[in-house]
Amino acid sequence: xxxxxxxxxxxxxxxxxxxxxxxxxxxxxxxxxxxxxxxxxxxxxxxxxxxxxxxxxxxxxxxxxxxxxxxxxxxxxxxxxxxxxxxxxxxxxxxxxxxxxxxxxxxxxxxxxxxxxxxxxxxxxxxxxxxxxxxxxxxxxxxxxxxxxxxxxxxxxxxxxxxxxxxxxxxxxxxxxxxxxxxxxxxxxxxxxxxxxxxxxxxxxxxxxxxxxxxxxxxxxxxxxxxxxxxxxxxxxxxxxxxxxxxxxxxxxxxxxxxxxxxxxxxxxxxxxxxxxxxxxxxxxxxx
Amino acid sequence: xxxxxxxxxxxxxxxxxxxxxxxxxxxxxxxxxxxxxxxxxxxxxxxxxxxxxxxxxxxxxxxxxxxxxxxxxxxxxxxxxxxxxxxxxxxxxxxxxxxxxxxxxxxxxxxxxxxxxxxxxxxxxxxxxxxxxxxxxxxxxxxxxxxxxxxxxxxxxxxxxxxxxxxxxxxxxxxxxxxxxxxxxxxxxxxxxxxxxxxxxxxxxxxxxxxxxxxxxxxxxxxxxxxxxxxxxxxxxxxxxxxxxxxxxxxxxxxxxxxxxxxxxxxxxxxxxxxxxxxxxxxxxxxxxxxxxxxxxxxxxxxxxxxxxxxxxxxxxx
Numbered sequence: 001x002x003x004x005x006x007x008x009x010x011x012x013x014x015x016x017x018x019x020x021x022x023x024x025x026x027x028x029x030x031x032x033x034x035x036x037x038x039x040x041x042x043x044x045x046x047x048x049x050x051x052x053x054x055x056x057x058x059x060x061x062x063x064x065x066x067x068x069x070x071x072x073x074x075x076x077x078x079x080x081x082x083x084x085x086x087x088x089x090x091x092x093x094x095x096x097x098x099x100x101x102x103x104x105x106x107x108x109x110x111x112x113x114x115x116x117x118x119x120x121x122x123x124x125x126x127x128x129x130x131x132x133x134x135x136x137x138x139x140x141x142x143x144x145x146x147x148x149x150x151x152x153x154x155x156x157x158x159x160x161x162x163x164x165x166x167x168x169x170x171x172x173x174x175x176x177x178x179x180x181x182x183x184x185x186x187x188x189x190x191x192x193x194x195x196x197x198x199x200x201x202x203x204x205x206x207x208x209x210x211x212x213x214x215x216x217x218x219x220x221x222x223x224x225x226x227x228x229x230x231x232x233x234x235x236x237x238x239x240x241x242x243x244x245x246x247x248x249x250x251x252x253x254x255x256x257x258x259x260x261x262x263x264x265x266x267x268x269x270x271x272x273x274x275x276x277x278x279x280x281x282x283x284x285x286x287x288x
Numbered sequence: 289x290x291x292x293x294x295x296x297x298x299x300x301x302x303x304x305x306x307x308x309x310x311x312x313x314x315x316x317x318x319x320x321x322x323x324x325x326x327x328x329x330x331x332x333x334x335x336x337x338x339x340x341x342x343x344x345x346x347x348x349x350x351x352x353x354x355x356x357x358x359x360x361x362x363x364x365x366x367x368x369x370x371x372x373x374x375x376x377x378x379x380x381x382x383x384x385x386x387x388x389x390x391x392x393x394x395x396x397x398x399x400x401x402x403x404x405x406x407x408x409x410x411x412x413x414x415x416x417x418x419x420x421x422x423x424x425x426x427x428x429x430x431x432x433x434x435x436x437x438x439x440x441x442x443x444x445x446x447x448x449x450x451x452x453x454x455x456x457x458x459x460x461x462x463x464x465x466x467x468x469x470x471x472x473x474x475x476x477x478x479x480x481x482x483x484x485x486x487x488x489x490x491x492x493x494x495x496x497x498x499x500x501x502x503x504x505x506x507x508x509x510x511x512x513x514x515x516x517x518x519x520x521x522x523x524x525x526x527x528x529x530x531x532x533x534x535x536x537x538x539x540x541x542x543x544x545x546x547x548x549x550x551x552x553x554x555x556x557x558x559x560x561x562x563x564x565x566x567x568x569x570x571x572x573x574x575x576x577x578x579x580x581x582x583x584x585x586x587x588x589x590x591x592x593x594x595x596x597x598x599x600x601x602x603x604x605x606x
Binding site: 010011013014017018020021022024025027028029031032034035038039042089092093095096097100101106108109110111112113114115116117119120121122123124125126127128130131132134135151154155158182183184185187205208209211212213214215218219239242243246257258261264265268269271272276 | 304305307308311312314315316318319321322323325326329332333335336384385386388389391392393396401405407408409410411412414415416417418419420421422423425426427469472476500501502503523526527529530531532533537557560561564574577578581584585588589591592593596597599600
């Protein structure tokens with residue numbers, strides 16, 4: 001009799017824990033829904049065609065005509081530039097970790113530092129960029145913003161690529177080496193092609209992170225109503241456009257801040273879906 | 289004829305080996321960059337913070353309670369405590385749910401549930417901080433004001449850390465809720481990875497002697513992976529420590545030492561972000577703010593290095 005009671009109790013616990021876990025999962029999943037619903041329902045009413053096609057006109061920040069094209073273009077410039085620099089550094093580092101430093105102590109150190117860099121908050125990168133700018137006598141500019149974003153994106157991209165390249169089928173690599181290829185040839189001609197879908201996912205992941213980042217560009221890129229024409233111009237960015245407009249005493253301007261947040265969300269979601277789609281599209285060219 | 293052919297092939301070969309050697313060296317030099325970057329960032333911030341560190345004792349800066357830069361008073365204590373409060377509330381709200389979700393995904397869920405959950409977590413991680421801030425401003429601040437504060441009033445008010453101290457929804461609780469959602473994807477994905485290092489033989493052995501799944505999890509899986517789970521939580525906490533804009537938008541930004549979760553707070557990252565414009569006009573102000581960034585960096589570096597070392601060791605075991 002005692003035994004039976006014990007038996008029932010632990011099964012009750014099992015059921016209870018399972019239910020609690022399901023509820024936890026539902027809470028986490030529905031928070032995404034809540035966020036998206038809030039942004040869409042508050043952003044959509046004030047989203048107009050003007051917002052995405054015009055730069056701010058006189059009195060825009062008092063609720064008059066204009067748009068935030070300057071911030072959209074600025075963000076695309078900043079994130080593209082940052083991503084480009086990050087690729088130039090990331091791809092060789094990720095290839096080196098797999099091709100030359102497999103299971104080496106140095107590889108461990110590099111991975112450790114990349115993980116640590118990944119954890120450094122973007123406000124610290126921003127402050128670092130600012131400290132460098134004072135030392136070099138530079139002013140807030142597109143270039144400084146691009147460099148700060150490249151630093152933010154570098155560890156994200158490299159670790160993503162590293163994780164992907166690690167999953168490279170060893171047979172393929174060995175086959176190429178057995179035919180007399182050098183490690184470099186294997187890295188460039190076999191690994192990058194076989195792992196292209198994953199590499200692209202890593203690049204787009206970093207781009208998405210870059211375009212939404214505020215704290216690093218706050219100090220380094222500045223803000224302006226014009227679209228930058230040179231690397232030395234200050235540059236507006238979409239996240240900052242959201243932030244500044246929300247701080248406005250004019251309700252119309254705040255409303256447009258919500259719309260700007262919606263635009264940013266759409267861009268980020270688009271990048272996220274595009275990377276998924278591209279990865280599955282391109283994976284059919286890989287050797288299975 | 290034969291000789292020239294073999295000479296050509298020798299040339300090609302040596303060209304290719306040279307290319308390989310050159311590439312391996314160039315790539316190696318690039319790998320030095322991330323390692324060096326950590327040092328460079330720390331040194332650069334230290335150099336810029338040097339003026340204030342030589343003017344005041346470190347303990348005066350860290351324990352000082354008054355922040356009046358134009359009178360030369362730089363007390364970081366309210367900001368440090370504000371950071372700790374917001375982070376603690378965020379972590380406490382987030383961790384139980386996150387660990388339960390990871391256990392569910394790793395141990396119970398069907399493959400189909402996992403394929404649905406993964407993109408949801410990816411999207412949560414992809415949403416920019418400023419969008420979290422807008423969400424906090426539009427949903428969480430009113431929620432704290434209209435629902436949570438009245439709930440506490442008259443019932444839990446006697447407990448000091450739950451007493452409603454000010455009439456707006458802005459404050460530590462709102463910041464903590466936003467942070468809890470922001471750090472969830474990170475904690476869940478790392479914990480999930482850690483849980484999947486436990487070998488199925490162990491699970492089967494436990495289930496085979498008649499244990500329920502939850503008993504197996506509690507007695508086998510969790511004890512085995514506890515260091516990794518703690519590392520995941522520490523990673524989440526360090527992410528919360530440095531989160532700037534989303535917290536800044538909902539936390540109130542009043543430099544006062546908080547005593548309740550309904551108090552406003554002014555965390556360090558918000559201090560840095562809010563004052564970058566004027567910091568060049570007051571003496572030592574820029575040094576103080578970059579010093580704040582240095583404090584933040586050092587704490588986060590310690591957290592990150594420890595947890596990454598634990599995780600590197602655990603995840604290798606696979």
